[in-house]
Amino acid sequence: MHYLWQILAPGLAVCLSVVGVAGLLAFAGERSRRIALGLAPLQRLALASVCVLALLLNANAWLPGYAVFYTLAVAGLAGLVWAVLRGRGDPLAHAVLWTFAVGWLACALMVGLLDVLFATRHLWMLEGTNHDLVFFYGGAKWAMQHPLAITQTVVDATWGLGQCGDGMQFIGNGCVVQRNGAYSVLGLASMFIPDAGPNQVRSMVGVCVLFPLLGLLPGIGGRFGKGRWWPRGGWLALVLALVCASSTTILLSIINENIGTAIAASMVAMVVLWGLTPMASLPAKWLMLGGVSGCIGIIYGEAAVHACVLVALAVVVTARWKRSWRTFFAGGILAVLACVIVLNRLLPELFASYVQVSGIVAQSSWPSWYIHNRFWWWFAAPFAGLLMTGQPAVNPEALVLGMGLMLITALLAWREGRWRFFIGLLLISGLLVAYVQSQGYQYGEHKLVQMLGPAWSALLVWLLARRGRRRGKLEMVLLVASVLAALSAAYLLRARPIILSHMPSAVSHSMASALRLPQPGDEVVIDTAAVTDAERYVKLDFAIVELHQRGVRVRSAERGQPAVGYSDPLFEGSLAKATSPDWLLVLRQGGADSVTHPGMTPVREDPSFSLYSLRGGQLPVVVSGRGWHPCEAGHCWTAGTFSVETFVPASCKGARLHINLEAFQPPAAGQIEVRVGDVAPVRQLIAAGEEIDVEVGPGRSVVTLEPQWSVTSPQALGISADARSLFASVTGADVRCRIPDAVVE
Numbered sequence: 001m002h003y004l005w006q007i008l009a010p011g012l013a014v015c016l017s018v019v020g021v022a023g024l025l026a027f028a029g030e031r032s033r034r035i036a037l038g039l040a041p042l043q044r045l046a047l048a049s050v051c052v053l054a055l056l057l058n059a060n061a062w063l064p065g066y067a068v069f070y071t072l073a074v075a076g077l078a079g080l081v082w083a084v085l086r087g088r089g090d091p092l093a094h095a096v097l098w099t100f101a102v103g104w105l106a107c108a109l110m111v112g113l114l115d116v117l118f119a120t121r122h123l124w125m126l127e128g129t130n131h132d133l134v135f136f137y138g139g140a141k142w143a144m145q146h147p148l149a150i151t152q153t154v155v156d157a158t159w160g161l162g163q164c165g166d167g168m169q170f171i172g173n174g175c176v177v178q179r180n181g182a183y184s185v186l187g188l189a190s191m192f193i194p195d196a197g198p199n200q201v202r203s204m205v206g207v208c209v210l211f212p213l214l215g216l217l218p219g220i221g222g223r224f225g226k227g228r229w230w231p232r233g234g235w236l237a238l239v240l241a242l243v244c245a246s247s248t249t250i251l252l253s254i255i256n257e258n259i260g261t262a263i264a265a266s267m268v269a270m271v272v273l274w275g276l277t278p279m280a281s282l283p284a285k286w287l288m289l290g291g292v293s294g295c296i297g298i299i300y301g302e303a304a305v306h307a308c309v310l311v312a313l314a315v316v317v318t319a320r321w322k323r324s325w326r327t328f329f330a331g332g333i334l335a336v337l338a339c340v341i342v343l344n345r346l347l348p349e350l351f352a353s354y355v356q357v358s359g360i361v362a363q364s365s366w367p368s369w370y371i372h373n374r375f376w377w378w379f380a381a382p383f384a385g386l387l388m389t390g391q392p393a394v395n396p397e398a399l400v401l402g403m404g405l406m407l408i409t410a411l412l413a414w415r416e417g418r419w420r421f422f423i424g425l426l427l428i429s430g431l432l433v434a435y436v437q438s439q440g441y442q443y444g445e446h447k448l449v450q451m452l453g454p455a456w457s458a459l460l461v462w463l464l465a466r467r468g469r470r471r472g473k474l475e476m477v478l479l480v481a482s483v484l485a486a487l488s489a490a491y492l493l494r495a496r497p498i499i500l501s502h503m504p505s506a507v508s509h510s511m512a513s514a515l516r517l518p519q520p521g522d523e524v525v526i527d528t529a530a531v532t533d534a535e536r537y538v539k540l541d542f543a544i545v546e547l548h549q550r551g552v553r554v555r556s557a558e559r560g561q562p563a564v565g566y567s568d569p570l571f572e573g574s575l576a577k578a579t580s581p582d583w584l585l586v587l588r589q590g591g592a593d594s595v596t597h598p599g600m601t602p603v604r605e606d607p608s609f610s611l612y613s614l615r616g617g618q619l620p621v622v623v624s625g626r627g628w629h630p631c632e633a634g635h636c637w638t639a640g641t642f643s644v645e646t647f648v649p650a651s652c653k654g655a656r657l658h659i660n661l662e663a664f665q666p667p668a669a670g671q672i673e674v675r676v677g678d679v680a681p682v683r684q685l686i687a688a689g690e691e692i693d694v695e696v697g698p699g700r701s702v703v704t705l706e707p708q709w710s711v712t713s714p715q716a717l718g719i720s721a722d723a724r725s726l727f728a729s730v731t732g733a734d735v736r737c738r739i740p741d742a743v744v745e
Contacts, residue, residue: 007112007115008104011105011207013073014185015103016076017073018210019096020080022079023048023100024075025048027086039281042091042095049214053295060183088225098224106245109206110207111204111206112206114203117496118203123506123507124511125507126499128499129256130258131537131541134566136183136257136259136260137201138168139171140196143183151173152172155172161544166569179260186204189207190204202259206245208245208266209241212273218279233465240464243457243461244458248386248488249449249450249454252450253265255499256446264299264300266454267292271311273462275314275421276314286331289338290334290335293307297343301346368393369386371437375433380401381402383453385398387494388446401487405460405487410422412460412467413463415467418459425456425459429452504535507538510604516550522553524552524555524582525578525583525585525623526540527584527586527624530631531588531592531630536587554571557624558643583613584614592632594631596644600612621735624645624733627641628642638728641704641727643704645701647701650698656736657701663690670708671708672708
């Protein structure tokens, strides 16, 4: 039951807050003839939904999410009650109830699909093909607890994760990457699951199926209020909304951890669907499209450009069809005005962010496929998608089907009188593709596929919905929709093994449960000697975000290794800031274990970690420092000079550090030099196997061991192919306190 609630709750939260409140506003709008003039019931509901989204995103900028989200939920419940009281005979009330129920069903199906894809029931966190989930997970937690329009110094002081761009978060005024709206949407979706983990938060992107459904809603106009619960064309709208929301290009964004892109792309699809739909009131239509573009800019800053271009296309096509300059100018002015009002304070930040992000990514290398192949394969890209790190990134079958779907889209656009929009979208896409192709812009390739792909899918979906109204055409519509669904299914089947290959770096539910044991104000020392590569930085980054957002502070030793994880620049050597460590978290990977953990039973553990209680800072702690190779089963090799860091509480009198080691091929009279901080070093003769015993003082100490001979590798000695320089194999290290004489009998 708990797992079922995890699937149902996100859709309930979003549909209640968006559809319910939109219904309440639409009902209230009926009382004003000026507002209701020229607006059909479904257009009034669609316009109200834009107002709710704009209100939600802007309110969370100034108020914590819990104040905004729960208020909207209560108002949404009132809207649903009002709709029930008015009954299904009222077109608007019927539309509100149907959209809420069907939207909730669609959200549950999409959330459930993503839950299965990322094994949410079994794992707290399993990464896709990128490491950006850590930002959106932290952002969703912040959006629930705090306002988003806040200075970066306040963010740093509250969470201790640095300022925007330092590595661990992108929150705060002036942040180079604008993702606040994505945090708000994810925070809203997690309203009824406050302790949702990263896997659950990512699965909540599935609630964005509501946006294509709202986009298709005006096309069902005239079919509500007839006494039947399920309006004619309702099933087709649900199927097409699911097909659009699960397109290969949106799945690309989700699997690549581009969560903000996925949310924005779903709203871009809504822009296209509304842009194609004839509406009774053109001014209201332009306000809707401009308002949605502003919302997209808040959710994912760079996507505002794509959204505004598509709105401009809708204005131009409509003006050309009506042969009216007045429509052109009025539509442009109203759309721009609505977009600027929704964006308000963020407009200057978007310009700065776009310029800076473009400069950063242009200098980086990204997986790409289309720019290295024939130009005409770009025609298949909106439907074939792109699988980052896949081999190949696009398979031949998807290319053939994608080309076929593009031809079907062209044919239907001609048959349904939407050829102007088709040609305009083709021209826009072609110009952007030409730029990406000519510049070899690797980052631009997948971003172009992610943003314009859903626009093309929405165009085809709208044409299918339109075609499905005609007698005898439903079978053809369902056949084309099944091809789209098959492409998505094949994409998921190819992506699944790539996702499962990241299982070693996944975080278990038991580890997540252990991370909740430290209390606000506690200090947790994290030992990463037994994890390497992705397993190290993925687990470490998520553990730090989880602990710090709960008010706990993480400390780690200075290991002197290149920064790989987002947390490395911020927490390298942070044990020097410790005042009283309360917990020790030891991370492990298969076939390896740390040799510095205390000789006691851990509070919680599984094969990937152990959590030890230091009894409120009363026990000493030892962690490896510089000069260590990754630990193996039962021992850790060191490379030449190495260090060990200790923290000894004041209650531990006469503390001594004991290190058990065996030197690799030492000379007959080999000596090592032992230094404790700045104290004069002591030289000690070392045998084949030896225990180092040295006194350490209270607080943090750095103990350095340096061989007085040139270390070498097994390869150099002809022993094995191991080319690592080896000094000593360490099998244990611990601090022992002197037992007071009074307790010795």
